[in-house]
Amino acid sequence: MLAPVVLLINNAGCWTLNAVSLTDIVKQFGDFTAVHRMSLDIAEGGFVTLLGPSGCGKTTTLRMIAGLLDPTEGEIAIKGKRVNEVPIHRRNLGLVFQNYALFPHKTVADNIAFGLKYRNVPRADRAAKVKEALDLVQLPHVAERYPRELSGGQQQRIALARAIVIEPDVLLLDEPLSALDANLREDMRVELKRIQHRIGVTTVFVTHDQSEALAMSDEIIVMSAGRVEQAGPPEAVYNTPASEFVARFLGASNVVEAQCTGLDRQEIVVENADLGKLIIPADRGPLVRAKGPVKLVIRAEKLALAGPGSAESATNFAAKVEAVDYQGQAARYFIRVGDLQLQAINMIDASPHAEGADVSVGVRPRDCTVLPGDGE
Amino acid sequence: MGWMLIRMWAILVYIFMFLPVAVVVLLSFNASQFGSFPMTGFSFRWFIELANNEAILRAFRTSIILGGLTALISTTLGVLASLALIRYKVPGQNLISTVLIAPILVPEVVLAVALLLFLNFLSINKSFALLLFGHVIFTLPFVILVVQARLIGIRRDIEEAALSLGANPVQTFFQITLPLLLPAVLAGGLFAFTISFDDITGTLFWKPGGVETVPTQIFAMLRNSISPEINALGTVMILLTVGLPVLGLAIARWASMKSGG
Numbered sequence: 001m002l003a004p005v006v007l008l009i010n011n012a013g014c015w016t017l018n019a020v021s022l023t024d025i026v027k028q029f030g031d032f033t034a035v036h037r038m039s040l041d042i043a044e045g046g047f048v049t050l051l052g053p054s055g056c057g058k059t060t061t062l063r064m065i066a067g068l069l070d071p072t073e074g075e076i077a078i079k080g081k082r083v084n085e086v087p088i089h090r091r092n093l094g095l096v097f098q099n100y101a102l103f104p105h106k107t108v109a110d111n112i113a114f115g116l117k118y119r120n121v122p123r124a125d126r127a128a129k130v131k132e133a134l135d136l137v138q139l140p141h142v143a144e145r146y147p148r149e150l151s152g153g154q155q156q157r158i159a160l161a162r163a164i165v166i167e168p169d170v171l172l173l174d175e176p177l178s179a180l181d182a183n184l185r186e187d188m189r190v191e192l193k194r195i196q197h198r199i200g201v202t203t204v205f206v207t208h209d210q211s212e213a214l215a216m217s218d219e220i221i222v223m224s225a226g227r228v229e230q231a232g233p234p235e236a237v238y239n240t241p242a243s244e245f246v247a248r249f250l251g252a253s254n255v256v257e258a259q260c261t262g263l264d265r266q267e268i269v270v271e272n273a274d275l276g277k278l279i280i281p282a283d284r285g286p287l288v289r290a291k292g293p294v295k296l297v298i299r300a301e302k303l304a305l306a307g308p309g310s311a312e313s314a315t316n317f318a319a320k321v322e323a324v325d326y327q328g329q330a331a332r333y334f335i336r337v338g339d340l341q342l343q344a345i346n347m348i349d350a351s352p353h354a355e356g357a358d359v360s361v362g363v364r365p366r367d368c369t370v371l372p373g374d375g376e
Numbered sequence: 377m378g379w380m381l382i383r384m385w386a387i388l389v390y391i392f393m394f395l396p397v398a399v400v401v402l403l404s405f406n407a408s409q410f411g412s413f414p415m416t417g418f419s420f421r422w423f424i425e426l427a428n429n430e431a432i433l434r435a436f437r438t439s440i441i442l443g444g445l446t447a448l449i450s451t452t453l454g455v456l457a458s459l460a461l462i463r464y465k466v467p468g469q470n471l472i473s474t475v476l477i478a479p480i481l482v483p484e485v486v487l488a489v490a491l492l493l494f495l496n497f498l499s500i501n502k503s504f505a506l507l508l509f510g511h512v513i514f515t516l517p518f519v520i521l522v523v524q525a526r527l528i529g530i531r532r533d534i535e536e537a538a539l540s541l542g543a544n545p546v547q548t549f550f551q552i553t554l555p556l557l558l559p560a561v562l563a564g565g566l567f568a569f570t571i572s573f574d575d576i577t578g579t580l581f582w583k584p585g586g587v588e589t590v591p592t593q594i595f596a597m598l599r600n601s602i603s604p605e606i607n608a609l610g611t612v613m614i615l616l617t618v619g620l621p622v623l624g625l626a627i628a629r630w631a632s633m634k635s636g637g
Binding site: 068088090092093097099104115117118159163 | 531534539544556
């Protein structure tokens with residue numbers, strides 16, 4: 001039986017096929033629900049990141065797409081075809097694991113050629129394809145070595161080469177950078193993005209590292225406790241968090257309990273005992289529907305500290321520096337405003353503000369986000 | 377001073393353990409027609425006599441066929457059982473594990489009598505197949521212990537990678553899992569072979585009339601007299617049962633070094 005092929009029109013007005021579609025997917029392990037009802041469409045050629053803390057269901061979702069886990073409910077489609085009943089070895093996917101998972105008893109060339117054997121690629125063409133893949137990951141000289149003779153970063157490149165040489169419909173990356181050390185991780189991040197761009201393969205990337213997600217993705221799906229908290233392009237998710245969880249998980253945010261005392265099409269009026277009254281553009285709080293308790297989200301880098309003598313304005317307030325966390329080009333300040341302790345991350349101009357110093361803190365209303373209070 | 381005593385003591389213990397073995401090996405080269413001291417000269421005479429002794433040669437053949445088949449069946453069953461217990465969720469996993477390991481814990485005599493009585497109850501006669509069956513039962517735990525330990529060390533994601541690349545589960549087993557498991561499979565097979573080759577208790581109970589293995593043959597020969605041939609046979613046995621596992625371990629170590637542990 002053939003499933004109907006789903007065609008969609010993308011922004012550019014072209015007919016496109018979703019590379020991956022999850023429809024009402026649920027995964028339960030016994031009584032525990034790892035993934036709550038979830039739907040997701042990934043466009044052809046896109047780079048989508050599932051981001052969240054461990055146990056949020058991101059890896060479970062990836063393993064369901066891969067066919068390593070069966071969803072309890074719902075449908076998974078790859079290139080418009082239902083694949084729920086298709087076992088992993090017939091799904092044509094590239095899979096890269098955190099620990100590389102290279103075959104230790106095979107040479108690098110044999111590792112890469114492994115998938116080609118099962119795809120009826122003639123023996124003569126295999127060597128050429130292996131070489132091409134090795135060139136792509138910039139390791140043309142290691143073909144005859146064994147995986148244990150390579151560094152972690154090299155092994156991960158080989159794992160990537162092995163996954164893409166079969167020209168998969170979807171590339172699935174399960175925390176591929178987590179086992180590498182910090183410097184290498186950033187290099188590999190750039191490298192991975194370059195390769196993905198070059199071959200244009202649809203990619204689903206799982207990570208708990210927000211900076212990887214922000215740097216690499218076309219779209220980020222933030223997950224928590226088996227639910228999607230927010231989905232959107234990196235900038236949208238970062239700048240306009242849709243929930244307190246997203247605000248706290250991505251970057252450093254201050255979340256302040258406040259009251260909404262006025263609300264119209266243009267503005268939201270928010271009041272807090274310590275911060276006073278702020279008038280915030282309505283598009284910074286699209287989820288706020290009524291007056292009452294709200295949460296005011298201010299990113300740490302949006303709080304600008306200045307000396308006490310600076311010009312006062314409606315959105316400036318006086319604060320005291322309680323602690324300074326010196327980071328080289330920037331500093332993270334823990335400042336006290338009345339009963340509130342806030343974090344501010346500022347670039348250092350000449351020298352950082354000292355502990356105990358009185359400062360003036362400025363914030364632009366359009367840098368704030370307003371979320372509904374817990375009651376709603 | 378204290379260390380000196382401990383060292384001396386350790387040496388004494390080793391002498392006590394290995395002197396009899398050394399004596400047997402030494403006496404097997406004795407030219408005298410009595411299988412005991414004094415040595416009258418160096419000779420391969422008893423090895424030649426051994427090679428011409430029909431009964432012993434037959435026992436040898438029996439032992440090697442029995443040991444080989446035991447090793448083959450035990451490793452096959454052991455690998456399958458380990459795969460099931462480690463890689464899949466089987467109902468009553470712990471119970472099955474315990475039952476499979478139990479033959480090590482039960483005294484061999486008890487196991488031997490139990491199997492014999494059970495087969496009597498079923499009115500099945502003793503046969504070579506029954507002997508083989510018995511040997512498989514008590515070598516299987518060793519194979520399972522060795523193979524399970526290695527299988528736990530093979531990361532599941534290596535197999536998952538093979539699956540994702542298009543190999544079906546059977547191809548994945550033969551291409552990935554089995555080669556990585558090979559050192560343990562060889563070690564397990566060698567264990568099974570040497571244990572079977574050595575065994576006398578179970579064999580005495582289970583062997584059909586007229587069939588002798590090397591240990592039962594030696595036992596039978598000892599009842600008549602201590603022939604110097606027995607010393608020569610002992611030397612051959614030592615070579616086989618010590619040499620084979622050592623060789624096997626060396627191969628296993630070499631193979632695992634080659635495959636990166």
